[in-house]
Amino acid sequence: MKQFFAFVKKEFYHIFRDRRTLFILLALPIVQIIIFGFALTNEVKNTKVAVLDQSHDNATASLIHEIDASKYFDLAVNIHSQSEIENIFKTGAAKLVIVLPASFESDLQHLNTAQVQLIADASDPNTATTLINYATSVIRDYQQRITDERKIPYTISAQVRMLYNPQMKGAYSFVPGVxxxxxxxxxxxxxxxxxxxxxxxxxxEVMLVSPLQPLKIILAKAVPYLLLSIVNISSILLLSVFVLDVPINGSLLLLMMESILFIITCLSFGLLISAGTDSQQTAMFIALTGMFLPTVMLSGFMFPVENMPLPLRIISNVVPAKWFYIIVKSVMIKGVNLSGIWKETLILIGMTIFLLSMAIKKFKIRLA
Incomplete structure (x- = not known):
């Protein structure tokens, strides 16, 4: 064990002597979180919605049909009580809930006015804003149609609630992605x-002739990056809370444990790349094209996965960052516990086991 820690110490010396590497490891994360938190925004076109129809009459059926027929919405589920709304958002079954009151048709016929409640998941503020605008537009078109048909000035007003992010801050979406x-x-x-x-x-080759086993040598070189990544997570969370005003609504311990799991997944992929390459340029190219670019393009934090063609949506499922992004947003913004992210966690564990097994196997073949 003493020899193992000696190799870890040696790797730390390598990192601290290289100022460019040190900048990438410690300064770049801070720059990224500030830029993404303050400067960038995104938009979304399609997503799943849920409907709570408390009236079950012709008017609500017609309005629901209008919403479902819109290219912007996919009616995912019908719920039956207010108590189900929170769970709908926490499980990710829908990002918008449309509540139609019991007196909807009666109010239209007798008062010429009715209300619709739009409840959006504002943990992703740009998505929430877009969905509210689209839903309001559909309701307005429906109102105009029945007004033209009956020659009566009906009015339908929408009450809007933004859960998790009432101030619609973009940082709520970008912090998990960063x-x-x-x-x-x-x-x-x-x-x-x-x-x-x-x-x-x-x-x-010099290190491999040491008394330390080859596998332990490889792990010793990965340990410093694990520890530095934990430091980066801590700095990002501190900046998020105290600079960007993004709260941690869930368990901080669960968030850190999920982050460490994702770190190990990334380290495993890095070890796998190093096992199959012989030059730094090749390793850098594979890492950037194989993981970094898919993280930006297919994880869902820059561009909504729902908007992508089916082949890209399928490919996005093998990008670990997609599942980690869902986990961080669920725990940090929505306050979800482990029971709400067990599927994503198991997927990351499976990816880690697969990547680490492949890396170990390739190293054994190369070192045999």
């Missing part, structure tokens, strides 16, 4: 490069 990007950059890219660098310099 966490995924930073961990992918630090863990996957830097791990792959540092091991391949040893091969290029010819020092890997």
């Amino acid at each position: 966490m995924a990007m930073v961990l992918m950059l630090v863990c996957t890219l830097m791990t792959a490069i540092t091991i391949v660098r040893e091969k290029e310099l010819g020092t890997m």
Whole structure:
């Protein structure tokens, strides 16, 4: 064990001597979280909605049909009570709930006015704003149609609630995405490069003749990046809470444990890349194209997955950052516990086991 920690200490010396690497590891995450938190926004076109129809009459059926027929909405589920709304959002079954009161048709016929409540999941503020605008537009068109048919000035007003993010701050959406990007950059890219660098310099063979087992040598080189990634997570969370005013509504311990799981997933992928490459340029290219770009494009934090063609939606399922993004947003913004993210957690665990097994197998083949 003493020899193992000596190798870990040696790797820390390598990191701290290289100022460019140190900047990427520690300064770049801070720059990214500030830029993404303050400067960037996104938009979304389609998503799943749920309907709570308390009236069950012709008027509500007609309005629901209008909403379902819109290209912007996919009616995912019909709920039966107010108590189901919170669970709908926490499980991710819908991002918008439309509540139609029991007196909807009666109010239209006798008072010429009715109310519709729109409840949006504002943990992603841009999505929530867009959905509210689209839903309001559909209701307005429906109002205009029945007014033209009956020649009576009906009025339907929509009451809007934004859950989790009433101020509609973009940082609520970008903080989870930046966490995924930073961990992918630090863990996957830097791990792959540092091991391949040893091969290029010819020092890997020197280390392999040491009394320490080859697998422990590889793990010793990964440990510093695990610890530095934990530091990056802490700095991102501190900036999120105290600079960007993004709360941590769920368990901080659960959030850290899920982040460590994702770090190990990224490290495993970095080890797998290093096992199959012999140059830093090749390792960097594979890491960027194989993980970093898919994290930006297919994780859902920059561009909504729902808007993508079916082949890209299928490919996005093999991107670990997609599942980590869902986990962080659910725990940090919505306050979901482990029972609400068990599926995503199991997927990350499965990916980690697969990637680590493949990396170990390839290293054994190369070192045999």
